[in-house]
Amino acid sequence: MELPVLNEKPDASASGCASHSCGTTDDQLGHLTDEIRAKVENHPCYSEDAHHYFARMHVAVAPACNIQCHYCNRKYDCANESRPGVVSELLTPDQAVKKTMAVAANIPQMTVLGIAGPGDPLANPERTFETFRRLSEEAPDIKLCVSTNGLALPDSVEELSKHNIDHVTITINCVDPEIGAQIYPWIFWENKRIKGKKAAKILIDQQQKGLEMLVAKGILVKVNSVMIPGVNDKHLAEVSKIVKAKGAFLHNVMPLIAEAEHGTFYGVMGQRGPSQDELMELQDSCSGDMNMMRHCRQCRADAVGLLGEDRGDEFTLDKIEDMEIDYQAAMEKRKVIHEAIAEEMHSKRTAKAESAVKHAQEERLTTRPVLMAVATSGQGVINMHFGHAKEFLIYEASPDGVRFMSHRKADLYCGGDDTCGDGESVLQQTIRSLAGCEAVLCSKIGYEPWDMLEKAGIVPNGEHAMEPIEDAVMAVYKEMAAAGKLEQAKPEERATA
Amino acid sequence: MALQIIESCVNCYACEPLCPSKAIYMSEATGHFRINAKKCTECEDDFKDAQCASICPIEGAILDALGVPINPPGSLTGIPPEKMAEAMAELQAH
Numbered sequence: 001m002e003l004p005v006l007n008e009k010p011d012a013s014a015s016g017c018a019s020h021s022c023g024t025t026d027d028q029l030g031h032l033t034d035e036i037r038a039k040v041e042n043h044p045c046y047s048e049d050a051h052h053y054f055a056r057m058h059v060a061v062a063p064a065c066n067i068q069c070h071y072c073n074r075k076y077d078c079a080n081e082s083r084p085g086v087v088s089e090l091l092t093p094d095q096a097v098k099k100t101m102a103v104a105a106n107i108p109q110m111t112v113l114g115i116a117g118p119g120d121p122l123a124n125p126e127r128t129f130e131t132f133r134r135l136s137e138e139a140p141d142i143k144l145c146v147s148t149n150g151l152a153l154p155d156s157v158e159e160l161s162k163h164n165i166d167h168v169t170i171t172i173n174c175v176d177p178e179i180g181a182q183i184y185p186w187i188f189w190e191n192k193r194i195k196g197k198k199a200a201k202i203l204i205d206q207q208q209k210g211l212e213m214l215v216a217k218g219i220l221v222k223v224n225s226v227m228i229p230g231v232n233d234k235h236l237a238e239v240s241k242i243v244k245a246k247g248a249f250l251h252n253v254m255p256l257i258a259e260a261e262h263g264t265f266y267g268v269m270g271q272r273g274p275s276q277d278e279l280m281e282l283q284d285s286c287s288g289d290m291n292m293m294r295h296c297r298q299c300r301a302d303a304v305g306l307l308g309e310d311r312g313d314e315f316t317l318d319k320i321e322d323m324e325i326d327y328q329a330a331m332e333k334r335k336v337i338h339e340a341i342a343e344e345m346h347s348k349r350t351a352k353a354e355s356a357v358k359h360a361q362e363e364r365l366t367t368r369p370v371l372m373a374v375a376t377s378g379q380g381v382i383n384m385h386f387g388h389a390k391e392f393l394i395y396e397a398s399p400d401g402v403r404f405m406s407h408r409k410a411d412l413y414c415g416g417d418d419t420c421g422d423g424e425s426v427l428q429q430t431i432r433s434l435a436g437c438e439a440v441l442c443s444k445i446g447y448e449p450w451d452m453l454e455k456a457g458i459v460p461n462g463e464h465a466m467e468p469i470e471d472a473v474m475a476v477y478k479e480m481a482a483a484g485k486l487e488q489a490k491p492e493e494r495a496t497a
Numbered sequence: 498m499a500l501q502i503i504e505s506c507v508n509c510y511a512c513e514p515l516c517p518s519k520a521i522y523m524s525e526a527t528g529h530f531r532i533n534a535k536k537c538t539e540c541e542d543d544f545k546d547a548q549c550a551s552i553c554p555i556e557g558a559i560l561d562a563l564g565v566p567i568n569p570p571g572s573l574t575g576i577p578p579e580k581m582a583e584a585m586a587e588l589q590a591h
Binding site for chain 1: 507508509510511514515544545546548551552554555573574575576580581584587588
């Protein structure tokens, strides 16, 4: 199926957008061959529209690591794949298999099992491969993925190809040892701890070699990079070019998360993370070279559920111990549900293509682009109460159409319990996290946040509940245009002008 | 002659498979990995450097035969100890 590209026009580069990564969101996969697209279009981590429907889970079977990153504190999970400061429940391969099958039987939307930590999966080859081998046999309808820093990757490619794992993520933060030495203080290599540039060079060589070997084997490779302002931010466009040339199919730039309380080198030394604007700018500049993945949630190593949600508490070891799972029966049920979701996604994609055609035929607006925040719990519609949103999806509306930009975490200001006493300041934090947005679309919203949002220059909107996100965002954009709100500069531009 | 793993061990398992003497075990009593002093050779006949101390990510978690940390504060993370102390004091003040 050919997906629509809304703003495929000669001057697309003027806005920093390359035709392949902009327009409607699902054309991020537009450049891929049919074979690769078939593999990823239902994958919540790779396909922007699939992430509204399908769920993923991680099992924390891999505690050991063979390198140190400056954004990581080994007392916690890997900060690259997980939020820092959290510790996952370590599982044996046997427990991991049981947990995966329990989740798959209870959350039929779960299609992807990843091993991402809490250390480096390939630095724990026995535990990681035992889990994959058993799942390939016992739950063949689950896709398997693995993430790695790449150091042990060349030695693992043969084994990975045996287990029929078709997605591997390599974290590549640099291709220059000078820069690498500022990110990785040491590696463990050939029975020695090696430091400095020498260590970075070995790691970089192994990453690149591993990438080439995976591509040669026909295994899909995604590359993750952590954007570290002043260290590798200027360098990542080059990384993007190189990994694409070698055959990586996606490049995901994630923001550095660094706080002193995490006890990481960057946190303690005061290294800042990128602002939303800096991140989006880099993602835009890289998107000309590569398809980017803007909806990544940097989920924790034992996350369960749709992206942005974590239902791990429902599947703790003591709970799964008591669950009786008939996986054959579950697999049949899952198949029916997956087919229904595929059908729904297909009709939504068709409808989106039709509305894109309709939009193209209408008189073209000449208004400026606007960022809007959306509260959703999935299915691609606006179906979440403002106060219940743990995160907001950020969309850009412009005369070219609507495109997904990023997600932003919100602090829950109303848990409906006794924490409500502190509500106001947390609500202010939530509103701050929406900086740069001019409207927020949700299913419902209370009076207090309504007032505060308005005061912050963000228009609350609860009129499009249960409507498809892109349609609703475009409708609000047109209302703003009709009301003459888009002829003036953005509020923050006025403020700084 | 033996090394020791102390309670700051975070149970990451990295050292356990590397030990040429199979001296590292999970202690039920302490809840973290420990070294069997009777088996530990400090890797003398096998490697140039003690393997557990070469992969351990936690500063101060492994002591030499004299009880001195093989990886002292700052040696693995690159965070100067005074900077770490400053940051921790700052956090506690809040």
